[in-house]
Amino acid sequence: MRVASSDRIALSRRTKILFAFATVFLVFVVSVAGLLAVDVYLHHRVQYSAGVNVWGYRGAVVGKKKPGETRIVALGGSTAFGYGLPWNESWPYYLEQKINARRGGLTPVVVVNLGIPTDTARTFVTTLNDYAYLNYDIVCLYEGYNDLGMDARKFQNPTNPEVAHYLEWRYQSPIFRWTGYFPIFPLVLNEKAMALRHGGNLNAAYGTEKIVFRPNLATRTTAAALETASELGLKIEKTFAQAKRGASEATDADCGRWASYCGAVADAVRHAISRGKRVVVITQPYLADIHVEQQTAMAAMLARRFGSDSRVRYVNLGRSIDIHDRSLVYDGIHVVARGNQVLADALTPTLLEIIKKMTAG
Numbered sequence: 001m002r003v004a005s006s007d008r009i010a011l012s013r014r015t016k017i018l019f020a021f022a023t024v025f026l027v028f029v030v031s032v033a034g035l036l037a038v039d040v041y042l043h044h045r046v047q048y049s050a051g052v053n054v055w056g057y058r059g060a061v062v063g064k065k066k067p068g069e070t071r072i073v074a075l076g077g078s079t080a081f082g083y084g085l086p087w088n089e090s091w092p093y094y095l096e097q098k099i100n101a102r103r104g105g106l107t108p109v110v111v112v113n114l115g116i117p118t119d120t121a122r123t124f125v126t127t128l129n130d131y132a133y134l135n136y137d138i139v140c141l142y143e144g145y146n147d148l149g150m151d152a153r154k155f156q157n158p159t160n161p162e163v164a165h166y167l168e169w170r171y172q173s174p175i176f177r178w179t180g181y182f183p184i185f186p187l188v189l190n191e192k193a194m195a196l197r198h199g200g201n202l203n204a205a206y207g208t209e210k211i212v213f214r215p216n217l218a219t220r221t222t223a224a225a226l227e228t229a230s231e232l233g234l235k236i237e238k239t240f241a242q243a244k245r246g247a248s249e250a251t252d253a254d255c256g257r258w259a260s261y262c263g264a265v266a267d268a269v270r271h272a273i274s275r276g277k278r279v280v281v282i283t284q285p286y287l288a289d290i291h292v293e294q295q296t297a298m299a300a301m302l303a304r305r306f307g308s309d310s311r312v313r314y315v316n317l318g319r320s321i322d323i324h325d326r327s328l329v330y331d332g333i334h335v336v337a338r339g340n341q342v343l344a345d346a347l348t349p350t351l352l353e354i355i356k357k358m359t360a361g
Helices: 005-046 091-103 120-130 174-179 183-197 217-238 253-273 290-306 335-361
Strands: 068-075 109-113 138-141 276-284 312-317
Touching: 068 091, 068 335, 091 335, 109 253, 120 138, 120 253, 138 174, 138 253, 138 290, 138 335, 253 276, 253 290, 276 335, 290 312, 312 335
Parallel strands: 068 109, 068 138, 138 276, 276 312
Antiparallel strands: none
16 A cells, blocks of 8 residues: 555655654653752752752751651751851751750650741741641741841842741752752852852952952853853742742740741741641840840730640850850851851750650650
């Protein structure tokens, strides 16, 4: 049976179209796989220094919860994250070490550092939901500085201006919202480009230092190439989801001008205990009189709302460190490793008491 010439032409065209689609799809898959491989490599480079792992939190991936294990998550902004320090000099890391040292040979306690720069109390519930799969037992809420009413424009992220200090920082990535994987590739490339344009000074790039630097043509070309690669990564991310904001809208009118902050903390506490978790709300070292006022209002709210609930504890570390002591606090807000050890020491007895009660009954 002979195939008509017109049929052969139609078949040939159809084959070419299918081949073209297959080629485009293969190029897309290979490109994404290549970006993923680079991203995983970058994560391993930075997750133990100043960055996060592939799931968006500090240190090694903790994996599946072991039988008998008690798991604690620490939430907060850059002071919980340990900004400017490697992961093993943050207070959540020291807390894990000190608790396990006091427990001897008992099943280890794991503390997961979910702190991230710019996060506030308004993002607590979103973060707890995002990391519910960790199957944590105790929640430590450690934030107040970023809720003091400072101008949100000062805290916008240049890699994505929609992400300000009152939004869940990880939500700059649609891929994280969709899969839980936090890609660092676009952020690293963009920050390298920013640093190049500002003479290697990333603080100046973020607007925290007033330094004028005029890069030469070669530097500008390299920076432009990095920015293009970063934009490509962000565009690929945006094909997966639309921007979504993760901020609590709860308020507590009894707290006066701190109604939004108190409401967000109360919202997070209720969210956690309704799911069978224990909660420790922590006051950071006092920053200024306005911070003392804020924390006083929050502590009063906890007493009103949860005073009779044994699942909720409050620890005031306001006077544990002098924020003006430059041997402990290197920039007026973030403490050095020795300061984080002081904070962990102060928190350890409360956490040990909670764990003992949990494991006893």
